[in-house]
Amino acid sequence: METTRENRVVVLIDMDCFYCQVEEKLNPELKGKPIAVVQYNPWKGGGIIAVNYVARAMGVTRHMRGDEAKDKCPEIQLPSVPCHRGKADITKYRDAGKEVARVLQRFTPLLERASIDEAYLDITAAVQHRLKSINTSAISVEVMPNTFALGYETLAEFISDVSRFGGDCMEFDCEHAMSLLVGAWIVSEIREAVYRETGYQCSAGIAHNKILAKLVCGMNKPNKQTVLPKHSINLLYKSLPIKKVKHLGGKFGDHVCQVLSVKLMGELQTFTERELQSRLDEKNGTWLYNIARGVDLEPVQARFNPKSIGCCKQLRGKSALTDLMSLKKWLRDLGDEIEDRLEKDALENNRNPKQMVVSFSLQLSEGRDSSSSRSYNFAPDDELCGEIFAAKALELLLDSAEGCRPKDEETNRRLKAPITFLGISVGKFEDNENKKTKKIKDFFSAGPSTAKTDIREKSNHGSKCDNIIKDAKSENISEDAKCDNVIKSFVVKNAPVDVCKDAGKDYVMRKFFQATDKENNSSKQRRVVETSLDKQESFFAKFLKNDSTKSTEIKLDKSYNTKGGNQEVYIKTDNNLESGLTVPRGIPDNDSNETNSNYSTSTINAEINKSIALFDEDPDEINRVTDMRKLLNSSSIVDAEATESNYSHNQQVANEIETIQCTECGKTISMHMLNTHADYHLALKLRDEERQHMRQEREEQRKEKFSEHVEAKVSRQEKGESNKSIASFFVKLDDSVPSESCKQCGKRVPLYDLSEHLDFHEAQKLNRELNRSVLQANNSVTNSVKRKRKSTSPVKKVKVPCKSIDSFFR
DNA sequence: CATGGTCGGGAC
DNA sequence: GTCCCGAC
Numbered sequence: 001m002e003t004t005r006e007n008r009v010v011v012l013i014d015m016d017c018f019y020c021q022v023e024e025k026l027n028p029e030l031k032g033k034p035i036a037v038v039q040y041n042p043w044k045g046g047g048i049i050a051v052n053y054v055a056r057a058m059g060v061t062r063h064m065r066g067d068e069a070k071d072k073c074p075e076i077q078l079p080s081v082p083c084h085r086g087k088a089d090i091t092k093y094r095d096a097g098k099e100v101a102r103v104l105q106r107f108t109p110l111l112e113r114a115s116i117d118e119a120y121l122d123i124t125a126a127v128q129h130r131l132k133s134i135n136t137s138a139i140s141v142e143v144m145p146n147t148f149a150l151g152y153e154t155l156a157e158f159i160s161d162v163s164r165f166g167g168d169c170m171e172f173d174c175e176h177a178m179s180l181l182v183g184a185w186i187v188s189e190i191r192e193a194v195y196r197e198t199g200y201q202c203s204a205g206i207a208h209n210k211i212l213a214k215l216v217c218g219m220n221k222p223n224k225q226t227v228l229p230k231h232s233i234n235l236l237y238k239s240l241p242i243k244k245v246k247h248l249g250g251k252f253g254d255h256v257c258q259v260l261s262v263k264l265m266g267e268l269q270t271f272t273e274r275e276l277q278s279r280l281d282e283k284n285g286t287w288l289y290n291i292a293r294g295v296d297l298e299p300v301q302a303r304f305n306p307k308s309i310g311c312c313k314q315l316r317g318k319s320a321l322t323d324l325m326s327l328k329k330w331l332r333d334l335g336d337e338i339e340d341r342l343e344k345d346a347l348e349n350n351r352n353p354k355q356m357v358v359s360f361s362l363q364l365s366e367g368r369d370s371s372s373s374r375s376y377n378f379a380p381d382d383e384l385c386g387e388i389f390a391a392k393a394l395e396l397l398l399d400s401a402e403g404c405r406p407k408d409e410e411t412n413r414r415l416k417a418p419i420t421f422l423g424i425s426v427g428k429f430e431d432n433e434n435k436k437t438k439k440i441k442d443f444f445s446a447g448p449s450t451a452k453t454d455i456r457e458k459s460n461h462g463s464k465c466d467n468i469i470k471d472a473k474s475e476n477i478s479e480d481a482k483c484d485n486v487i488k489s490f491v492v493k494n495a496p497v498d499v500c501k502d503a504g505k506d507y508v509m510r511k512f513f514q515a516t517d518k519e520n521n522s523s524k525q526r527r528v529v530e531t532s533l534d535k536q537e538s539f540f541a542k543f544l545k546n547d548s549t550k551s552t553e554i555k556l557d558k559s560y561n562t563k564g565g566n567q568e569v570y571i572k573t574d575n576n577l578e579s580g581l582t583v584p585r586g587i588p589d590n591d592s593n594e595t596n597s598n599y600s601t602s603t604i605n606a607e608i609n610k611s612i613a614l615f616d617e618d619p620d621e622i623n624r625v626t627d628m629r630k631l632l633n634s635s636s637i638v639d640a641e642a643t644e645s646n647y648s649h650n651q652q653v654a655n656e657i658e659t660i661q662c663t664e665c666g667k668t669i670s671m672h673m674l675n676t677h678a679d680y681h682l683a684l685k686l687r688d689e690e691r692q693h694m695r696q697e698r699e700e701q702r703k704e705k706f707s708e709h710v711e712a713k714v715s716r717q718e719k720g721e722s723n724k725s726i727a728s729f730f731v732k733l734d735d736s737v738p739s740e741s742c743k744q745c746g747k748r749v750p751l752y753d754l755s756e757h758l759d760f761h762e763a764q765k766l767n768r769e770l771n772r773s774v775l776q777a778n779n780s781v782t783n784s785v786k787r788k789r790k791s792t793s794p795v796k797k798v799k800v801p802c803k804s805i806d807s808f809f810r
Numbered sequence: 811c812a813t814g815g816t817c818g819g820g821a822c
Numbered sequence: 823g824t825c826c827c828g829a830c
Contacts, residue, residue: 317811
């Protein structure tokens, strides 16, 4: 079957009351009880941002206050979002969302994270693959529980329709209904994997495009999935309010309803494309015409990581900022949060932001705010830390501030207008240079090690890897090779992962080989432990297996076009799997040039974090005690033919050893957690190494580029990019540096920077004049016709003349 | 005082 | 580059 934009199989996965589920997982006592997560706010018990289904049944909803919820449901529990630096801190939910997304990502590289708890998946390729490999008559209700087909009383009726009409039928588009049905089958497996591996439940919508998938996802909740066959679209639209459709939920939707005098989606089909274009505009007219017919060509973007990282704070009412000190304090807090999140991001994704934006709102008068934002492109020597973010943000805020001079600065200077909103965000990420930062990757590279990074040199006393390292020391090889070998042997020893089919289900079999001591090398005794938990696959093992032994055959599916027709997406398939669904990790994301045979540093880092997080989540299991050292000190040689060991033998050995004690942390580990646990210690080690290394790296880069930057700075100014070079308000002048007061602003400026500083004032003047004329021009065409959303807004919005910010400071 | 904090994206 | 909409 030919695949086109119109008959893709697109899925929206939506986590059910996600924040509540996260809280329930963290505190199992909450399970089954009515709960609502509140954002800490001392006023009336905080604002509710998530409600579980027990509480919903009792009438608790979002948008309510904690106190109201207590009224409706006295026994409700109200876990609250933790508070850091005076702000809600949603880190744990973000991490949980990532954990889920990583599971989803295994099933298709075409994954678009839409929010913290939602993701679109394009599983067209997987559906095609399965259609080829199975007998469609085998599809039954049993393989996809909790599945609904829109337009049918029962799923069985839908299945029966699809199979009864065979390949050619006029009643409905049978071929595409079949693809959705198979899609639903796969999605039920995806949801099952999510539940099994994370403990979270979700709902899903399965349709031919994003809009429809989103639409039906919410029709059966929680823990259910809904298919929307093409021929049921009109039925759905017949009673569907226009405002329920994505992009039509706001002012634009109001406008559509108003100018067309309609309320329901079905009514839109009476308009021709021309008519819609003339009443809206060309683009929106065509878009609406298509949507009205269930056609939405938006591709699912392959995007896992956010494009920007930001944080902001509403400072309404009394908490509005009125003095410079509190402004600085808030900027610093926001900056520090960005720093924290950036550090995590850099570790996982090996990238850094090139731009920063500060946004703010000023209260002009009662109920009238004006919002603005200013952006700044980082200089090469800017340290990506909270202090710099705050300093730059303040600069941007004050840059157009006439009369705001350091000499006037008092500790408590009041702002002329209260700041009611403050936000900092960073974006325009670029991948880091390969260079030395790929240290960890060097560890794992198959070729000769180039990195002079013996894990022993940097490791502190009491290293977590001591017992691993002992092995290497006895070997007669170079230090580097030893180091590589240490890790490889460690990994391989813990590693081999096989896939076998069992009762129609894919089980990941893990085999653990234990040979005797080297002295006794000849009499290898094999021990095998297996488990069906995907969760315990060792990434490190897979890495080595894929990267060096190549025992997993890689097959490239036919490329599949997305936006622009340029982007080729490769589906990496393990041939052992009939379904062709399980995609090994390490799939390059859309903006990476990595090949299939390589894992990016990002991936490795992500796995390190995951490994740590994963173990942290697992409760200790205490049974029989064995000595982990015995296992870790054992030989690393893996017998290739060992992989042929049969199931019953494995089972037998598995039963022999149930738990061991980790010599690192003393915890008792059940055997099936051994690999995970070993990875955990290795990951901890590697993460520390990498963190330390990155700090050094950043420091070096700043030093290297500094002189270069000073020159570049001047030339940038000549080009009019003046704002970049202004000295920070927070910069403390070194007394030893000869400096002079600027006659214009009174600020102390180092002599070597003085001419540059004066240039700045000139450029600033020009900038201001330019801004004024632009603003005047803008005001003359207020609410231009082309700005649909604005001009058509039912809310009359007075365009506030944009005064320069400085006029709001005294 | 009172959905708040994040995201992505379109328009100009 | 700024502004602001839409959505969770």
